[in-house]
Every structure is written in structure tokens, then in C-alpha cells.
Amino acid sequence: MAGLIKDEDIATVRERARIDEVVSEHVTLRNAGGGSMKGLCPFHDEKTPSFHVTPSRGYYHCFGCQAGGDVIKFVMEVEGLGFAEAVERLADKVGIQLRYTEGDAPGPRRDPGQRARLIEAHRLAQEFYADQLTTPDAMAARQFLGERGFDRDAAETFGLGFAPRGGEALLHHLRQKGFRVEELVTAGLVAQGRSAYDRFRGRLLWPIRETNGDTIGFGARRIFDDDRIDAKYLNTPESPIYKKSTVLYGVDLARKEIARSSQAVVVEGYTDVMACHLAGVGTAVASCGTAFGEEHGRVLRRLLHDHADFRGEIIFTFDGDEAGQKAAMKAFEGDQQFASQTYVAVEPDGLDPCDLRLAKGDAAVRELVARRIPLYRFVLGNLVQGFDLDRADGRIDALRRAARLVTSVRDRSKVDAFARELAGMVGVDVEEARREVRRAAARGPEQADQRRGRVLVEEPPAPAPRPDVPDPRDPRFAVERETLKLVVQHPAAVGTTAADLGPDDFAHPHYRAIWEAVAAAGGPAAVRSPESWPASLAAALTDPAASATLGALAVEPLRSLREPDADYVAAHVYGLQEVTTQRRIADLKSRLQRTNPVDQAADYNKMFGDLVALEQHRRTLREKAVGGE
Ligand code: ZN
Numbered sequence: 001m002a003g004l005i006k007d008e009d010i011a012t013v014r015e016r017a018r019i020d021e022v023v024s025e026h027v028t029l030r031n032a033g034g035g036s037m038k039g040l041c042p043f044h045d046e047k048t049p050s051f052h053v054t055p056s057r058g059y060y061h062c063f064g065c066q067a068g069g070d071v072i073k074f075v076m077e078v079e080g081l082g083f084a085e086a087v088e089r090l091a092d093k094v095g096i097q098l099r100y101t102e103g104d105a106p107g108p109r110r111d112p113g114q115r116a117r118l119i120e121a122h123r124l125a126q127e128f129y130a131d132q133l134t135t136p137d138a139m140a141a142r143q144f145l146g147e148r149g150f151d152r153d154a155a156e157t158f159g160l161g162f163a164p165r166g167g168e169a170l171l172h173h174l175r176q177k178g179f180r181v182e183e184l185v186t187a188g189l190v191a192q193g194r195s196a197y198d199r200f201r202g203r204l205l206w207p208i209r210e211t212n213g214d215t216i217g218f219g220a221r222r223i224f225d226d227d228r229i230d231a232k233y234l235n236t237p238e239s240p241i242y243k244k245s246t247v248l249y250g251v252d253l254a255r256k257e258i259a260r261s262s263q264a265v266v267v268e269g270y271t272d273v274m275a276c277h278l279a280g281v282g283t284a285v286a287s288c289g290t291a292f293g294e295e296h297g298r299v300l301r302r303l304l305h306d307h308a309d310f311r312g313e314i315i316f317t318f319d320g321d322e323a324g325q326k327a328a329m330k331a332f333e334g335d336q337q338f339a340s341q342t343y344v345a346v347e348p349d350g351l352d353p354c355d356l357r358l359a360k361g362d363a364a365v366r367e368l369v370a371r372r373i374p375l376y377r378f379v380l381g382n383l384v385q386g387f388d389l390d391r392a393d394g395r396i397d398a399l400r401r402a403a404r405l406v407t408s409v410r411d412r413s414k415v416d417a418f419a420r421e422l423a424g425m426v427g428v429d430v431e432e433a434r435r436e437v438r439r440a441a442a443r444g445p446e447q448a449d450q451r452r453g454r455v456l457v458e459e460p461p462a463p464a465p466r467p468d469v470p471d472p473r474d475p476r477f478a479v480e481r482e483t484l485k486l487v488v489q490h491p492a493a494v495g496t497t498a499a500d501l502g503p504d505d506f507a508h509p510h511y512r513a514i515w516e517a518v519a520a521a522g523g524p525a526a527v528r529s530p531e532s533w534p535a536s537l538a539a540a541l542t543d544p545a546a547s548a549t550l551g552a553l554a555v556e557p558l559r560s561l562r563e564p565d566a567d568y569v570a571a572h573v574y575g576l577q578e579v580t581t582q583r584r585i586a587d588l589k590s591r592l593q594r595t596n597p598v599d600q601a602a603d604y605n606k607m608f609g610d611l612v613a614l615e616q617h618r619r620t621l622r623e624k625a626v627g628g629e
Contacts, residue, residue: 018071171198259305345371510550574624
């Protein structure tokens with residue numbers, strides 16, 4: 001680690017960097033009397049100025065959004081920099097050579113003034129490349145832009161350029177301007193092999209700029225088939241001024257709009273940033289040559305002026321494919337503060353903003369961003385979709401899994417809202433979702449830690465594979481089991497009472513298979529020889545696990561001690577049908593909850609009618625089961 005900046009030098013920077021001058025680069029200030037100046041706040045949207053600067057005290061304050069501080073704070077906030085970086089930036093500006101305390105291991109020697117040289121080299125390089133874009137050699141580059149809906153104005157707005165194919169044009173140009181080869185290598189503009197040569201050759205270039213508009217690097221796209229470098233995109237390597245973990249393409253253009261609207265849109269590529277800005281989404285940025293990471297998030301948060309009471313929105317656009325879902329899931333389980341302010345804008349056809357603008361116009365890009373959904377909803381939605389919500393057990397499993405995720409949200413105030421949302425998604429009562437979330441919370445923390453791998457014990461061994469025989473005590477299948485026991489052990493007592501039973505009355509696959517064998521043999525009423533009845537059923541079963549289950553049903557005592565009479569049979573057979581009807585009612589209610597009565601009025605009304613009929617049917621079965629007939 002390089003040392004810290006010496007305190008005396010920080011104080012000198014504070015003294016010498018005049019706050020009114022620094023602020024004036026971003027805000028038009030006019031005299032407000034009493035030694036103060038005021039202007040429109042760069043940190044919030046306003047029509048009348050409430051942003052005050054008092055040069056004699058070296059301080060700024062906004063009466064609208066309460067932003068305030070000294071000159072260093074201002075640079076940090078307005079340019080999205082950390083403290084040391086802001087001090088370095090100001091020191092460069094006012095010509096102070098900073099001194100550093102010794103760190104544990106001395107970092108690279110800082111070369112005061114180097115930053116200014118590298119920035120100047122990039123400024124000249126950008127101009128040079130932009131000029132080249134108009135030459136005949138750059139035809140392919142212009143064509144690439146044209147095909148994506150970018151005209152000459154757009155190219156100028158974004159400062160696009162073309163790197164000539166020769167390989168020494170920029171090197172010569174900058175040497176003529178007095179730059180040494182070593183400086184250009186440090187800047188990443190030139191590479192050094194046996195001799196020095198331009199890093200970018202025969203490529204379309206996007207200048208990558210800092211918040212203040214200084215160019216610090218380039219992104220370069222392959223446009224020629226004979227390009228010896230296969231990579232579609234090349235980027236400036238790490239340099240004293242270019243750190244890919246913090247660099248955001250488009251931040252120079254987006255900075256003000258991000259602060260004003262408290263919203264930042266993260267897209268994937270240079271053309272997507274351009275498309276967004278041209279379509280009116282002026283808050284779009286992209287990471288360059290690397291995935292959007294934690295440090296990028298920090299830069300955005302500073303630009304959003306996040307503080308305890310207020311958080312802006314960070315909106316990611318990505319397609320709903322598996323990679324995107326995984327990324328979202330990771331974000332959700334990672335930094336919670338970040339997750340709670342993160343939104344996702346998913347384009348249903350999987351188009352990126354550039355293609356979307358091309359296919360459907362500017363408005364479609366704005367709509368994509370406007371249709372953003374909270375990250376947690378996106379993640380919950382994906383999770384829940386993996387379950388069969390038309391089945392009661394599917395809904396229970398979905399609820400359990402999602403409840404665990406909801407409890408991982410540390411912001412307690414959000415949990416109830418999430419539970420409500422979850423109820424709507426799965427199609428269950430809000431109370432039921434809340435109960436499940438509370439239950440998951442009670443078990444929660446250890447599980448979360450295990451998931452994070454914090455406890456480095458070996459994974460629990462996978463349960464040994466055993467035949468999936470239904471648990472005799474599983475209350476979900478109790479009536480099914482007892483009814484089948486009656487059918488297998490006492491076919492004559494059951495007789496025609498079971499005439500209306502069907503495979504759907506049996507939720508467990510083994511019970512269902514056994515019933516199907518019963519039905520195929522003509523049902524219990526057709527049994528001639530009760531002694532061989534179980535064996536003939538077993539012969540009809542192909543699944544050995546189902547045969548094992550049948551064996552258990554044939555010998556397991558009934559839950560009643562007396563001989564099964566008509567009441568006992570009716571209670572089970574009709575009771576079972578009632579359970580089935582109840583399940584269908586629950587399924588239908590769940591679907592109703594997930595159906596929009598306005599948009600899908602016909603479906604909704606049909607389902608509602610079915611529901612009324614089912615309720616009636618259920619009452620009839622209930623009466624038969626309790627022997628009312
Ligand atoms: Zn303000």
C-alpha cells in the first residue's frame with residue numbers, strides 16, 4: 001500500500017483550491033450578498049437556486065437537499081471520487097506536490113504532474129482519432145455505426161474515433177507533440193514490443209472519460225475481418241489514470257442526470273450507453289471490459305448522493321436468461337444495501353438497448369427503463385416460476401424456498417412488503433406467506449451462514465437414495481392411504497361407493513398407480529376372490545416401489561378398530577373426494593389471485609363460475625362423508 005497523504009498537504013489543498021472556482025466548473029454562481037454566492041444545486045433537481053457557496057469559509061450548502069461540505073467533499077460528490085482521489089485531483093489543479101506517509105510496503109513512486117501529462121496525451125489522442133473517423137480508411141467504422149443507428153452527430157457527441165491500421169500513426173503524432181515513448185506506454189496508448197507501436201490498430205474507438213470529461217482511456221471494437229486480434233473489444237490497460245474497477249463509460253454525460261434524477265441505469269456496452277442517451281435515458285453508464293463490480297457500485301452511489309435516509313435507484317438492464325438470473329441472484333444475496341436499491345429492466349425479447357432502439361425506436365428504450373422492477377421481485381419471480389403453482393404441494397414448496405430468500409433481506413421494514421408480494425405471486429393468503437416467512441426467519445441464520453460457506457465443515461452427505469415410498473404418517477396423504485387400505489383389504493365393503501373415485505383423487509404417485517390398477521381390474525365391486533385381490537393388483541404394477549407400497553397397504557391395520565362399515569367407507573371415499581375438490585378449489589383460487597380481472601375478464605369470470613360450482617360440489621361430498629344421505 002502506498003502511504004497516506006500527509007495532513008499538512010491536505011490542509012494546503014483545502015486552502016489553495018478556491019471553492020467558488022471549483023464549484024463554478026459545475027454550477028453557474030451569482031452573488032447572493034453577504035459574501036455568499038448561489039446557484040442551481042448539482043445534487044438535486046430544482047428551479048430556484050438554493051445551493052450556496054461561501055468562499056471565505058470554504059464551504060457549500062444546499063438548503064434544498066442539505067448537501068454540504070468543503071471543497072474536497074464537493075469534488076468527491078460531484079465527480080464520484082474517494083477522499084484521496086479528490087485531494088489528488090485538487091492538488092493537480094492548484095499545483096501542489098503531495099507528500100505521502102510511508103506505507104508498509106512502498107507503492108509505486110508517485111510522479112506529480114504525471115497525471116496531467118497522461119490526461120493531455122489522451123486529449124490529443126482522442127482528437128487525433130476523431131479526425132481519423134472521417135477518412136476513407138474509416139469507412140468500415142462509419143458503416144458499423146450507421147448500421148446501429150448512430151449518425152455523424154452521435155459520433156461527435158460521444159467523441160468516437162478510428163485508429164488507423166498502420167500501427168504508428170498515433171505514436172508519431174504524439175511524439176511530435178513532445179511526448180516520450182515511455183509516457184505513452186504508461187498511458188496505455190502505445191505498446192512496447194521489439195519496438196513501440198500503437199495499441200489500437202484498425203479499430204473503432206470510444207473515448208472513456210472521467211466525470212469531469214477528461215479522456216483516460218479507450219474502448220476499441222474489432223471491425224476488420226483480418227484483425228490479428230480476435231477479441232471483439234479491447235480496452236486500455238490499467239494505468240495511473242485508468243482503473244477498470246471504477247471506470248464507467250458514459251459517466252461524464254450521465255453524472256448530472258444521475259444526481260438530478262437519483263437514478264442510474266447500468267447497461268452492457270458502449271453502443272447501449274449511446275442508444276440510451278440518444279433515446280432520452282441520460283443516466284446510462286456501462287463498465288468497460290469487466291463485469292460491473294462493487295467499486296463501480298460505490299462510484300454510482302456517490303453520484304446518487306446516497307445517505308442513510310435517501311437512496312437512489314440503480315437499474316440493471318439484462319435479458320432474463322440464465323446468466324442474467326444468476327447475476328441477479330448473486331447481487332441479491334450479496335450486499336444488502338445495494339440489493340434493496342437495485343432494479344432490473346428486462347426486455348422480453350432479449351434485445352439490448354441498442355437493438356431495441358433500432359427495432360422499436362427511442363420510446364421503447366425509455367419504456368424499458370420505466371418498466372423496471374425491484375431486484376427482489378425479479379429474483380422471487382424467477383424462483384417461484386420453478387414450481388408448479390397449480391398444485392398445492394408446489395405452492396407450499398415455492399413458498400418455503402422463497403420465504404428463506406425473503407428472510408435474507410436485512411431491512412426489516414421491507415420484509416412484510418415482500419411477504420405480501422410473495423403471496424400474490426404464489427397465489428396464497430398473505431397470512432400464510434407471513435407465517436412461512438416468520439417460520440423461515442426462526443430457522444434462518446444458520447442456514448444463511450451455511451449457504452455462504454462461512455462454516456468450513458464438509459458438505460452434509462447427500463441422503464442415501466431410497467425408494468420414494470410414501471410415509472404412512474404423512475398427513476397430506478392420510479385419507480388416500482386409508483381409502484386404499486379399505487379398497488385392498490375390504491373390497492366388498494367398499495363396493496360401488498368408490499364408483500366416482502378417479503386417479504386425480506390420489507396425489508401421491510404410488511397411490512395413484514395402485515388406484516389405476518384397481519380401476520383397470522374393474523374396481524372393488526368386481527372383486528371375486530378377496531384373497532388373491534392384492535396379489536393380482538401387485539402383478540399389474542410395473543414400478544417395484546409402488547408394489548412395495550401396495551404390500552404395506554395390504555397388511556397395515558385400519559385406523560379403526562372395528563370392522564369397516566358403510567359409514568366408515570363413506571367417510572373415507574367421499575372424504576377423499578372432498579379433499580380432491582378442496583385441492584381444486586385452492587388451485588382455482590390461487591389462479592384467480594394470479595389473474596388480472598380487468599385484463600383477463602373472460603378467464604376470470606369463467607374461473608369464478610367454476611369456483612362457485614366446486615364449492616357446491618364440496619358441500620355435497622361433505623354431507624355424504626358424514627353420513628347425511
Ligand atoms: Zn441540493
